[in-house]
Amino acid sequence: MQKAERLLDLAAFLLRASEPISWREIQEQFPDDYGGSEEAAIRKFERDKAELLDLGIPVRWEAGDEDRSAGYVIDRDEFYLPNLDLAPEDLALLYLAGSAALAQGSFPYARDLAHAMNKLSFAARPAGASETAALFTRRLSCGEEGERARPGDGGVGARLIEDLSAAIAAKKRVHMVYDGAERGARTVRDVDPYGLYQSGGAWFLVAFCHLRDDVRTFHLGRIAELEVNPAAPRTADFEVPAGFPLRELATREPWEYAVHAPLSCTVRLEPPVSPEARASFGRRARAREDGAAVVIEVEATHAEALMKHVLSLGDRAEILAPRSLREKARTVLAGLARRCS
Amino acid sequence: MTARAKPSSRARASVKADARDRLRRVLFLVPYAVRHPGILAKDLARKCGVTEKELADDLDFLLGVGCPPFAPDDFLDLYVEGGRVHVALHQSFSRPPRFTESEAAALAAAAQALGGAGTDRAIRALRECVPRDRRKSFDELVGRIYAGSPPAPGSVLDRLHRAIAERREVRLRYFTATRGAEGDRVVRPWTLAQRFGHWYLYGFDLARDRPLPFRLDRIRECTLCDARFEPPSEAELAGARLFSDAQGEPIRLRLSPLAAAWALSRPGLSLVERAKDGGAVVEVAGAGEEWATRFALSFGGDAEVVSPLAARRHFVEAVKRSVARY
Numbered sequence: 001m002q003k004a005e006r007l008l009d010l011a012a013f014l015l016r017a018s019e020p021i022s023w024r025e026i027q028e029q030f031p032d033d034y035g036g037s038e039e040a041a042i043r044k045f046e047r048d049k050a051e052l053l054d055l056g057i058p059v060r061w062e063a064g065d066e067d068r069s070a071g072y073v074i075d076r077d078e079f080y081l082p083n084l085d086l087a088p089e090d091l092a093l094l095y096l097a098g099s100a101a102l103a104q105g106s107f108p109y110a111r112d113l114a115h116a117m118n119k120l121s122f123a124a125r126p127a128g129a130s131e132t133a134a135l136f137t138r139r140l141s142c143g144e145e146g147e148r149a150r151p152g153d154g155g156v157g158a159r160l161i162e163d164l165s166a167a168i169a170a171k172k173r174v175h176m177v178y179d180g181a182e183r184g185a186r187t188v189r190d191v192d193p194y195g196l197y198q199s200g201g202a203w204f205l206v207a208f209c210h211l212r213d214d215v216r217t218f219h220l221g222r223i224a225e226l227e228v229n230p231a232a233p234r235t236a237d238f239e240v241p242a243g244f245p246l247r248e249l250a251t252r253e254p255w256e257y258a259v260h261a262p263l264s265c266t267v268r269l270e271p272p273v274s275p276e277a278r279a280s281f282g283r284r285a286r287a288r289e290d291g292a293a294v295v296i297e298v299e300a301t302h303a304e305a306l307m308k309h310v311l312s313l314g315d316r317a318e319i320l321a322p323r324s325l326r327e328k329a330r331t332v333l334a335g336l337a338r339r340c341s
Numbered sequence: 342m343t344a345r346a347k348p349s350s351r352a353r354a355s356v357k358a359d360a361r362d363r364l365r366r367v368l369f370l371v372p373y374a375v376r377h378p379g380i381l382a383k384d385l386a387r388k389c390g391v392t393e394k395e396l397a398d399d400l401d402f403l404l405g406v407g408c409p410p411f412a413p414d415d416f417l418d419l420y421v422e423g424g425r426v427h428v429a430l431h432q433s434f435s436r437p438p439r440f441t442e443s444e445a446a447a448l449a450a451a452a453q454a455l456g457g458a459g460t461d462r463a464i465r466a467l468r469e470c471v472p473r474d475r476r477k478s479f480d481e482l483v484g485r486i487y488a489g490s491p492p493a494p495g496s497v498l499d500r501l502h503r504a505i506a507e508r509r510e511v512r513l514r515y516f517t518a519t520r521g522a523e524g525d526r527v528v529r530p531w532t533l534a535q536r537f538g539h540w541y542l543y544g545f546d547l548a549r550d551r552p553l554p555f556r557l558d559r560i561r562e563c564t565l566c567d568a569r570f571e572p573p574s575e576a577e578l579a580g581a582r583l584f585s586d587a588q589g590e591p592i593r594l595r596l597s598p599l600a601a602a603w604a605l606s607r608p609g610l611s612l613v614e615r616a617k618d619g620g621a622v623v624e625v626a627g628a629g630e631e632w633a634t635r636f637a638l639s640f641g642g643d644a645e646v647v648s649p650l651a652a653r654r655h656f657v658e659a660v661k662r663s664v665a666r667y
Contacts, residue, residue: 004360005405008367012408012417015433029409055364056438058472078473080436084466088506089499090459093452094467096505100535101451101488108486109447111362114390116444118369119437122376123470132572133505133532140534140543140583168485169443169478179602197487198454201538202606221606240485250487272521276558304641312639315662330667332642337664339645340657 006033007048011057015079020062020071050234056081084123091124095134103141106158106203108165108196160220161196164205167228168193171236174207177225178218186224187211192238196220197250206249208238217249253282254305255298262299266320267310269294277313295320307332366391367399371417371434379425400426408432440467442475446482453483455533455540456491457498492540492557500563501542504530508569510547514562515555523561529570533557534583537609541583545573554583584627591626592633593648600643622647630655638663 013029014021027034027041034041049059058078064070084091098117101107121131167174177188191207194215198204202219209216229237255265269277271292278287278294286297300306303325310317311329319326366389373388374380386396400419407416418429440448445467452463464483471479491498504511513526529545531552541554552573573581596604598619604610605621614622625633630652637644637656646656 004364005402007364008406009408012406012432012434016408051361053472053474054361054441055368056441056444056472058474079438081439082470084470086463086466087459089457089503090463090466092502092506093455093457093459093498094448094463096502096533097451097455098448100455100533100540101447104535107447107488108450109443112441112444113447113451115365115369116440116448118373118388119440119444120448122372122437129508129572130506136532136543136573136578136581137534139578140532140541140581141536165443169482195485195487198489198538219606240481244484246484246487251490274516274518274521274559275561276516276556279558308639308641311641311663312635314635314638314659315666318666326667330664333660333664333667335642336645336660337657340660 003048003051006030007052007055010048010059011052011074014059014072014074015076017073020064020069020073022069022071026072081119081123084120086124088130092130092133094120094124095130096137099134099137100141103138105142106161108161108168108203110158110162110165157220160223160226161203163226163228164193164196164220168195170233171238171240172233173229173237175227175229176218176223179222179224191216191218192240194240194244195246197246199250204250206246251283253284253298254309255300255302256282256284257302257305259302259304262301263303263322263325265298265300265303265306265322265325267296267298267306268318268320269296269313270316270318273316277317280309280313304328363399363402367403368434369437370396370399371403371419371428371431372436374419374426374428375431375435379427382421382424382426385426397421406432439472440470442471442479442482445471445479446486449479449483450486450488454488454491455498456493456495457502458495459499459502460491489538493560497557497560497563500565501530501533501557504563504565505532508572510566510568510570511544512564512566513542513555513560516559516561518559526555527566528553528555531573531581536583543581543583545570552577552581590649591624592628592630592646592652593622593624594633594637594644595647596621596623596640597643600640604640604644634659 010026010030023042023045026045034045052059057074060073060075060078062068062071062073086094098113098120102110102113102117107113164174166172171192173190174193175188175190177186179186189209189211191205191209193205193207195206196203197206202221205218205220205223207216207218208214267281268290273292273294278296281287281296281298284298288295298306307319307325307329310319311332319329370385370389374385382396383393386393389396389399391399400421403417403419405416409415414430415432416430417432417434420427420429449464449467452460468476468479500511503509510527510529513528514523515526516523527547528542529547530542531544534541534543534554540557542557542560543554544552546553593613601619601621601623604623605612610623610625612621613624616622625636628636633646633652634656637646638659646652
């Protein structure tokens with residue numbers, strides 16, 4: 001019997017049973033599948049159990065007592081997807097967020113996300129307005145290229161993120177060829193993938209790099225080749241340190257990358273100041289109003305990145321301090337002005 | 342990817358993934374067909390993300406699934422009649438299984454990136470839907486994906502979620518970038534959408550009498566109105582675009598080698614010409630002059646707008662004005 005069929009048969013068998021099913025009985029009912037040596041048969045059954053759990057189907061061993069014999073069970077309560085007990089606005093959040101993520105074409109666990117969205121329509125009834133809005137979200141959020149692709153199949157980028165997602169979940173080491181931006185060099189390295197984050201529409205991998213012997217961040221667009229360690233897929237290759245701060249790394253502003261000692265910087269934004277210009281300095285920036293203008297103070301450990309950000313805000317933004325950074329901005333702009341004239 | 346893997350192992354992995362995908366699909370397909378008796382085969386196929394041919398294969402496969410002692414009534418029985426799918430026997434597959442930890446974690450990560458006060462409630466509820474044995478893995482996985490920071494204050498997001506769920510009009514305090522000023526808008530919120538790293542509310546602007554996108558990070562305040570609205574019509578949905586189609590000549594930028602390395606990994610940019618030193622000329626379709634100028638300046642002297650003439654002029658003027666500040 002094919003494995004897929006066997007797994008479903010097994011699930012149907014256990015779901016229907018009113019009593020725990022002994023190993024002996026399972027063997028009797030599936031003689032071709034769990035035949036051979038006892039040890040091999042048990043191992044095969046254990047693998048099947050693990051695969052069922054991967055599908056969201058927990059098979060449990062129940063010890064017997066006076067009234068009930070021992071054996072395997074699938075608790076119906078533990079099997080069937082329960083109703084999500086959520087207010088309509090919270091459901092709307094899940095529908096809209098999930099649909100927009102799917103529409104991106106590359107999102108971690110995109111296939112799983114597609115399954116989750118399908119299941120959501122069971123777990124949440126009636127969803128009505130939110131479900132309709134979510135269909136619309138999907139259409140509006142995907143580019144021309146995203147519309148045809150299936151989740152996880154949308155080209156090289158989508159496959160890469162799918163492979164990395166799997167490696168992160170199974171804690172498998174990854175071998176990759178990476179094109180560095182700053183040094184412009186191609187390197188080959190083994191990394192332990194800790195997590196994925198998205199910033200400015202691009203995805204980044206945070207991993208322990210065995211070449212540099214430290215945690216490093218990699219732009220997914222620059223991973224030229226990737227192979228997930230295929231050996232022992234159910235055995236973890238590494239552990240992620242407790243309290244690993246993915247969120248902190250993900251929300252670092254470019255001027256917060258560790259390049260030099262902290263430097264207090266002041267930036268002035270002339271009115272009218274848009275909410276997004278103000279918010280673009282991140283949560284750790286201090287802002288005070290000076291009439292209709294806004295003065296921003298940040299600690300920078302990579303001041304050059306701050307300068308680039310300020311320049312990108314146009315002539316309504318200006319670096320006030322430190323003097324060295326102000327001077328640098330002036331030199332860059334003067335150079336551009338010379339080239340342009 | 343996995344370009345280094347031997348073809349055979351890649352192929353094996355892919356067959357395995359397909360088998361697993363089929364299992365997950367049919368565990369949804371059967372209960373969905375039970376819940377929607379007589380659903381059109383093409384609708385069921387679309388819902389499951391497969392072609393009708395693949396659906397037919399799935400249905401064939403399911404005919405062989407049953408439970409011991411495998412008497413005729415012990416098998417699943419789904420059949421297609423007149424293009425519609427019916428379920429005669431579902432063998433306890435009347436509802437899908439719980440969320441796997443990665444299904445729930447992916448949805449949780451997406452929810453966190455949109456945000457609002459409901460996020461924690463939604464994530465707790467998702468966790469409850471994961472089998473008990475896997476909740477620890479779920480917690481761990483949620484901490485391994487960070488899909489972005491919420492685009493607006495929680496209060497704005499909460500009200501928008503609610504307004505969309507209840508189809509209620511909203512009054513927005515909105516900053517219009519082109520005018521550099523805030524104003525009030527009354528909008529029928531149709532949905533939220535995300536493009537190129539930004540979130541938008543897409544809805545019908547009553548004063549302007551047409552659907553428009555509103556960037557969420559430019560919404561200062563949002564209040565719910567009492568007025569309710571009908572969902573947009575099919576025609577309105579079909580004609581909806583977040584951005585109008587790219588018009589005019591694409592804007593070209595010249596990039597230094599360093600800037601080129603960064604810029605080319607961004608979506609929406611196409612390479613026109615590669616210089617010998619690694620620099621490049623790139624093209625952006627449908628971008629405004631303002632955007633192009635800012636984008637070029639974000640490379641701090643390593644990029645400039647070269648064409649068309651109007652965009653070049655806009656860039657040069659901006660540089661001059663900025664120099665004057667210093």
